[in-house]
Amino acid sequence: MTARASGARAARAARTAAPGRARGIRRAWAADDVDTSAILPRGPPRALPRAGEREPARGGGPGRPRHGTVEAMTSQTSIDVHQLTKDYGVVRAVDRLTFRVLPGRVTGFLGPNGAGKSTTMRMVLGLDRPDSGTATLGGRPYRELDEPLRHVGALLDAGAAHGARTARDHLLCLAFSNRITAARVDTVLEETGLAPAAERRVRTFSLGMRQRLGIAAALLGDPPVLMLDEPANGLDPEGIVWIRTLMKRLAAQGRTVLVSSHLMAETALTADHLVVLGRGRLLADTPMETFVREHSRPRARVRTTEPERLRSELARAGLTAEPDGPDHWTVDRAAPDDIGALAARHGIPVLELAEDKASLEEAYLRLTADRAEFTTSRPAPAPGSTRANTAKQEV
């Protein structure tokens, strides 16, 4: 049987999804050389709870409490990595890594190329075996999860879909293997904007369309945990706004959202919390605001009618003012309060005075400057510079 025929057959069966057809679906998957032993459940598909609704635990699984406490929700849906270590030959990809990703917020997963982000995600998802340490979802290793798509939705490799299948068939196969209804497939196709392309073969998809399909697959089980590796990759501007809004909404619904990215400006707009790696080790696990504050210097921007006098008074106080546009000056290592008080003492008129907020990019580059394995010879950007490059290969 061709992959195309088997995919169509599995999808057709999934559409009608009667319990007695499970064996046929397994055979169709088996013909595609898909190892179904770990993922195919027993029994018929079930309707998913509506967003925000919680279902009771089943079959010893973590479940999602209808009236759970915050603590219960946290332990049931957190991602816990403890002393996780992975070597590839002589390369230590992940080095005694410990952190916890909590529900209700978007956690940005940052680090230079080769820092170990994907390896960590793969170990959480049971795709790689740690040499030591543990990675659990809601306290359980991924391999113990019954119907995993209902527990965790992951986007790791948008190119993983079978090229000969249509988008709908690809999702139907995934859905049926986790007892998810065909109606849910249509919902995620709509949600990701792929409904008009649902019957097209995946191999005809653009990069952005494949990315949307990967996100649709991650959303399929309406899971309480989402792990997305570079979700904005290939998306158009509308898509980038959409994925940003989606991640925030999923977190606001109480889900655990871990998103790796090299796009600092995008991460700054999306994430509430950051986990930062460097050479396999944890560099930071901290709220976004704290991270930026701790890894940047205070700066103030001032406009005055007497720039030379202000500059000499600042110099006398040990502060350096750099010109920053007509009549504007940026003062490093100073807060607006310091400059306002100094100007008032010397009777210097101040027309504008504000904190010059550091960017996530600046704070990140400062932290990881000597922890990046692969760097260009270009020096790190000066504070406040917009020349900092967020391209993946240059961070």
Ligand SMILES: Nc1ncnc2c1ncn2[C@@H]1O[C@H](COP(=O)(O)OP(=O)(O)OP(=O)(O)O)[C@@H](O)[C@H]1O
């Ligand atoms: N299958 C593999 N075999 C050998 N080495 C690997 C393998 N997978 C990852 N590595 C190595 O492990 C280290 C961590 O890689 P990983 O892909 O986890 O980093 P990353 O933070 O996701 O990087 P990027 O931002 O570039 O995607 C790198 O040195 C990489 O070369």
